Amino acid sequence: MADIHNETDTYDPAAVEAKWQRRWIERGTNTVSLERAERPFVNLMMYPYPSAEGLHVGNVFAFIGSDIHGRYRRLRGYDVFEPIGFDAFGIHSENYALQVNTHPAELIPRNIARFREQLRRIGLMVNWEHELSTTDPAYYKWTQWIFLQLYEAGLAVKKAAPVNWCPQCMTVLANEQVINGFCERHPDTTVSQRVLEQWFFTITQFAQRLLDNLDTLDWSDSTRTAQINWIGRSEGAELVFETPVGEPIRVFTTRPDTVFGATYVLLAPEHPLVDRLTAAEQQAEVNAYRRRATRMDVVARRIGSAEKTGVFIGAYASNPATGQMVPIWIADYVLMEYGTGAIMAVPAHDERDYEFATQFDLPIVRVIEPENEETLPYTGWxxxxxxxxxxxxxSCRDAVGAITKWLEEKRLGKEEVQYRLHDWCISRQRYWGPPIPIIYCDDCGEVPVPEADLPVILPPLDDFRPDASGVSPLARNEEWYRVPCPRCGKTARRETDVSDTFLDSAWYYLRYPSTDFDDRPFDAELTRKWLPVDSYIGGNEHAVLHLMYARFITMALHDLGHLPFEEPFTRFRAHGTIVKDGAKMSKSRGNVVVPDAYIARWGADTFRMYLMFLGPYQEGGDFRDTGISGIRRFLERVWGIVSETDGTGGAEPAVRKLHQTIRKVTVDVEGLRYNTAIAAMMEYVNLLRSDEGGQVTRDLTEPLVLLLSPFAPHFAEECWERLGHHESVFDACWPDFDEQLAREAEIEIVVQVNGKVRSRLTVRPGISEEEAIRLAKADESVRKFVNGKEIRKEIWVPDRLVNLVV
RNA sequence: GCCCGGGUGGUGGAAUCGGUAUACACAAGGGACUUAAAAUCCCUUGGGGGCAACCCCAUGCGGGUUCGAAUCCCGCCCCGGGCACCA
Structure with a gap:
């Protein structure tokens, strides 16, 4: 044992961490050979957006939890590739750049440098050789390439669409980015509606596959449920209401059984048939109503008035079941984006229709007789x-099929499935994003930029401020904007929209292994070897958008023959959010906590463990400063134990506890229950230090250092070295446990009388029912409660309890 | 309004195939060491009663199922997050 340092020096985290971060670089500890790796494992974490403020505690909480998992897998013998990158395009960077009056191209590298430093400081096992930034032309060249692939396949289409316009950003927002009618980034600014030509990816074509594939994925239930709800499949029927102008109104309904009660029809104000159907005398009123509706944004245009509004358009349609002519109204709560933009109103059996009918005095016809409920509207089955x-x-259920079939025979309806999912609008009338690689020629029309001409470089404009015109800032740069048509050579114009940042992040995982290649987005062989991603850990705030878009892009690239798989993330786990004072950390709330000061004071290892000890990783927790000293004390105790280590073997209670601890920590780390894994290690250390612990030996401390290493990597390296090892602790193996050694020699079983604990017996494990009950009955404090009463029932739970019912 | 989480000591939290509620840690109090303080170490710590052995009560609230409920069921209340008239 001459090689063990019996040093009594104290634990100095700053020195230990600096030493090992230097060593990791020198030795290439965190670099995995992508070509030679035998058991490839991609440990993905959600790459950050490099803001000027740097990483906050919420960000590092996410990275640390993922890093622990990656390090654990490495100790399990996998060749773990843990890449990181920066999601640096987008409205955030652009707005900030405008605010501080500095070009984003200048700001971003600065922010990235700071982020890189912070990420290094917390000791992530990142392969920095494969770092990427979405703003790098070498990256966005391939973002543009993906656009072209989808374009050629007909999955990228241009449509005139009502979009959400934020007058503050002076640009378009996705439906999903509008919060209660207000801009996500300007909570005081109302979003209104504008009609613009937009590029869309037709993700809706994949709705059913995106839904079906969820069954095959090992994902957190909460995330899977969020995706199911977002896709929003609903089954029903499309029914036909004939109109006098020849073209019928098609409505989608989930309740075709109630069609006999449809007493009027509602169209979305933008519905194309409104113009043709509106009676002359109603025209003025209809126009006024439509103008008012378009002033508001698509999603939340009715915020502020709970009351239903609508206008009769002076025309009638025929109810396909009754043949009766029913009035046609328009109402802004009917959305053009969903279903057919028209509904049949059944006021007796729908809340909203009932409210509307009551307000405008429209007829209400009951068509369901509920078993015991009398009041209308009755919406049950x-x-x-x-x-x-x-x-x-x-019955209602039977009638759904029967009526649909009957109407189908009359060619007035058919079964139909609708999805809530919208097509994905990727156009942004902004500057800071990858230009969409399309050229408009007066003769040839829409022409894709030839692949050889990629990337379409984002020109370094000085004035990139959006203006009220709604045209991208890029259109103001003539030199860039005018370009020869790739087909005919005549002067043509570039597409001036840039793409959504969600497109950048929809494929970044594909790029990591292939960052060295300039001539292909992702190398076929490396992709086959390393992907799809083995483990992805991230926040549930991205449960729908990012994860859905990444799945869609992967599926599309698969169909186009570029990928051998169609799902990007085999396993996904959602972590919780770190909150401060009961609310999510955000700049606007002013409750953001920056990790730097804590790391400086306590060390990265203590801080890592502390964050993981706050609460269950998958639920998050409340950040407080109190308690961090407990972790530091724990590490110091381990430090002391390592110093005292001598000899082999170990006292029986210590060995038993060791094997129990290995078992517990292994199971907990697998399940991301880091808080209880840490508690188990603390219990073990407490035992080693107690009278029962005996001499601390190499056999008792080495496994502890290994168990600790994913949590406190620098600390573990130092201990490992002090225990005489010359290789990195991460080149060692996760310890195994022995069930036999973990078994207790004596256990305590509880004796209850009528379900109340009255005594405890110390017995050997595996004791028979008869013997346990005999011992229980003989117990003095039990006898006091049984006391001559008749025992009616005896309950025996092996190795746990006896319950006597008297 | 709908969907998803959650409500357990002074605090963060453990324990959910129903079977010893309060592991681990913080804070607090007491003690040892010290000239003193810090650090460290040891002890106490859910509430109530009792000299004590022990007993009673307690997991947001109210019911229920069960030999036994933090855990399952029904009805509420509160907190956090997400979605917003989805026909």
Missing amino acids: DGSLVNSGRFDAM
Whole structure:
């Protein structure tokens, strides 16, 4: 044991951490050979957006939890590739650049440098050789390439669409970026509606596959549920209401069983049939209503008035079931984006229709007789039909199919499935993003930029401020804007929209292994070897958008023959959020905590462990400063134990506890239950230090250092070296446990009388029921409660309890 | 309004195939060491009663199922996050 340092020096985290960060670089500890690796494992974490403020505690919480998992896998013998990059395009960077009056191209590298430093400082096992930034032309060349692939496949289409316009950003927002009618980034600014030509990816074509594939993925349930709800499949029927102008109104309904009660029809104000159907005398009123509706944004245009509004357009349509002519109204709560933009209103059995009908005095016809409920509207399924001709007395469920079939025979309806999912609008009338690689020629029309001409470089404009015109700042740069048509050579114009940052992040995981290649986005062989991603850990705030878009892009590239798989992330786990004072950390709330000062004071290892000890990783927790000293004390105790280590073997209680601890930590780390894994290690250390612990030996400390290493990597390296090892602790193996050694020699079983604990017996494990009950009955404090009463029942849970019912 | 989490000591949290509630840690109090303080170490710490052995009560609230409920069921309340008339 001559090589063990029996040093009594104290633990100095700053020195230890600096030493090992230097060593990791010198030795290439965190570099994995992508070509030679035998057991490839990609440990992905959600790359950050490099803001000027640097990483906050919420960010590092996410990275640390993922890093622990990566390090654990490495100790399990995998060749772990843990890459990181920067999501540096987008409205955030651009707005900030405008605010401080500095070009984003200048700001971003500065921010990235700071982020890189912070990420290094917390000791992530990152392969820096494969770092990427979405703003790098070598990266966005391939973002543009992906656009072209989808374009050629007909999955990128241009449509005139009503979009959300933020007058503050002076640009378009995605529906998903509008919060209660206000801009996500300007909570005081109302979003209004504008019609612009936009590029869309037709993700809706993949809706069913995106839904079906969820069954095959090992994802957190919460994330899977969020995706299911977002896709929003609903089954029903499309029914046809004939109109006098020849073209019928098609409505989607999930309740075709109630069609006999449809007493009017509602169209979205933008519905194309409105112009043709509106009676002359109603025209003025209809126009006024439509103008008012478009002043508001698409999603939340009714914020502020809970009351229903609408206008009769002076025309009638025929109810396909009754043949009766029913009035046609327009109402802004009917959305053009969903279904057919038209609904049949059944006021007796729908809340909103009921409210609307009551307000405008429209007829209400009951068609369901519920079993016991009398008040209208009745929206349930338990009842039978009335006022529905030949379908009277049929149950609602049966009537759905029967009525749909009947109308189908009359060519007035068919079964239909609708999805809530919208097509993905990727156009942004902004500057700071990858230009969409399309050229408009007066003769040839829309021409894709030839692949050889990629990337379309974002020109370094001085004035990149959006203006009220709604045209991208890029259009003001003539030199860039005018370009020869790739087909005919005549002067043509570039597309001036840039693409959504969600497109950058929809494929970044594909790029990591292939960052060295300039001539292809992702190398076929490396991709086959390393991808799809083995483990992805990230926040549930990206449960729908980012993860859905990444799945869609992967699926599309698969269909186009570029990828051998169609799902990008085999396993996904959502972590919780770190909150401060009961609320999510955000700049506007002023409750952002920056990790730097804590790391400087306590060290990265203590800080890492402390964050993981706050609460369950998958639920997050409340950040407080109190308690961090407990972790530091724990590490110092381990430090002391390592110093005292001598000899082999170990006292029986210590060995037993060791094997129990290995078992517990292994299971907990697998399940991302880091808080309880840490608690288990603390218990073990407490035992080693107690009278029962005996002499600390190499056999008792080495496994502890290994268990600790994913959590406190620098600290573990130092201890490992002090224990006489010359290789990195991360080149060692995760310890195994022995069930036999973990077994207790004696266990305590509880004796209850009528379910109340009355005594505890110390017995050997595996004791028989008869013997346990005999011992229980003989116990004095038990006898006090049984006391001559008749024992009616004896309950035996092996190795746990006896319950006597008297 | 809908969906998803969650509510357990002074605090963060453990324990959920129903079976010893309060692991681990912080804070607090007491003690040892010290001229003193810090650090460290040891002890106490859910509430109530009792000299004590022990007993009673307690997991947001109210019911229920069960030999036994923090855990399952029904009905509420509160907190956090997400979505917003989805036909």
